[in-house]
Amino acid sequence: MTPPPLAADTHPPTELARVEFTALTGERVERIAPISQGWGHLSWTVRTTSGRYLIKTGIRRPQQADLYRQVAAQQIAAGSGVATPIVVAVGTPDGPLQRPCYVQTWIEGADAASVLPRLGPQENDRYASALGRQVAAVHRIPGPRFAEDCAATTTYPTWQAACLSRIGRLAASIEEKAVLPPAVLYAVADRLKTLTDQLGNGIVPRLTHRDLYLPNTLITGEPAGAALLDWEAAAFYDPVWDFVKLGMWVFEPHPALRAPFMAGYTEFEPLPDGFHERLTLYQGIEYLAAFPYFGSAWPDERMLASFRTLLSGWMDAHGLVGARP
Known part of the structure; x- marks a missing residue:
């Protein structure tokens, strides 16, 4: 049952x-x-x-x-x-x-989302740097093959194949649920496919958390300083994918965390070639994924409104003409 x-x-x-x-x-x-x-x-x-x-x-x-x-x-x-x-x-x-x-x-620690607003700048910096080191440790873990999860339920021979499959599934779901105007969906999906075709061949599968935001982290004592929780969305992906949610839910509302996080991260794991080009592709996919999720599976008009703004901005940045969500 x-x-x-x-x-x-x-x-x-x-x-x-x-x-x-x-x-x-x-x-x-x-x-x-x-x-x-x-x-x-x-x-x-x-x-x-x-x-x-x-x-x-x-x-x-x-x-x-x-x-x-x-x-x-x-x-x-x-x-x-x-x-x-x-x-x-x-x-x-x-x-x-x-x-x-x-x-x-x-793990003994404090919920970062609750405690962070009460901390001083030095404590914030320490946490962000420690978080960056922990995320880098995750991204150093190799996967045997690109996969939608770490039990290898669905796998792909190349990263391009994984991205195209995700885009195709999203487009089909959005069409079925009618949660975006078709003109917006087709314009975004076509640009995402073009960006996927432009990806280099050097991307290798690494463990990717895929849900990195403050409630999924703890502020701990030494030696770690930060801990990661809730791996339900984890996959063997391009680890640059993790920077989408980090940008939306950590760096955007808490801009002072960006520099110490990146310093901690790059101390152990350099940013890969084509980081920004890869990131903008994954942002577009994640923004698109919000519409069947918050528009149908788990309706949330407030979240949906925020993703309308994000997807519109993404379309503007990529010079797409026509309707907006």
């Missing part, structure tokens, strides 16, 4: 999570409490004699396959030295919680 999506503020009974945790880990729970925040997961924090853990189940992506893709990415990152929780157990829909779930270690 496939579990249905859950509302973000709806938790299955905590007692079921307690029983599930013990069944998966063999440890007795001393204390357990739900954590209500989060778009992608419902979670409970758990205390045992061996330490603190988190048990998580999906909201928008609740299937077992979705969970395994997240776990695969997180374990690859943790095993390569990235500061991120380690998954210690995985449950199935047949367990006490009656939903796929997993248990991960707890």
Whole structure:
């Protein structure tokens, strides 16, 4: 049986999570409490004699396959030295919680989105530099083949093939849902295909988080200084893709973070050739992807309005004539 999506503020009974945790880990729970925040997961924090853990189940992506893709990415990152929780157990829909779930270690730290506004410039710089180093560590991890996720559910022989496939799927979804005027869709899709054809051949698959914004990061103590969370969108992509959301949701609202982040990042990983040309292609794809997502799958008019502005600006920058979203 496939579990249905859950509302973000709806938790299955905590007692079921307690029983599930013990069944998966063999440890007795001393204390357990739900954590209500989060778009992608419902979670409970758990205390045992061996330490603190988190048990998580999906909201928008609740299937077992979705969970395994997240776990695969997180374990690859943790095993390569990235500061991120380690998954210690995985449950199935047949367990006490009656939903796929997993248990991960707890990293002590503060939610960056909540704490950052209260920090001084030096603390902000330290966090941003540490975050840059962690993202660089992710981008140094090679993938065996370009893939939509780290369990290799769908793979591609070349990066151009991966991009063209994504553009084609988006165009079909937008046409079906009628969430953009056809003239806008065709103009943008044609330009994206042209930019894809212009990509060089030197791009290799690397681990890419694909959801880097402040709520998916922690401010921690030394030695890491920052940690990364929530790998549900991770893939083996061109890692330049990660700079799309970093630009929108980190650098744009917090411009002072850009320079220390880039300094931390380039200390370990130089920006690749054609960085800006690649980035503008991926921006166009991500802006386009927002329309079937926020316009149909998970309607959100406020987010949709912001992406109308972003896509219009992208079309202006590329000299496209005609209608705007």
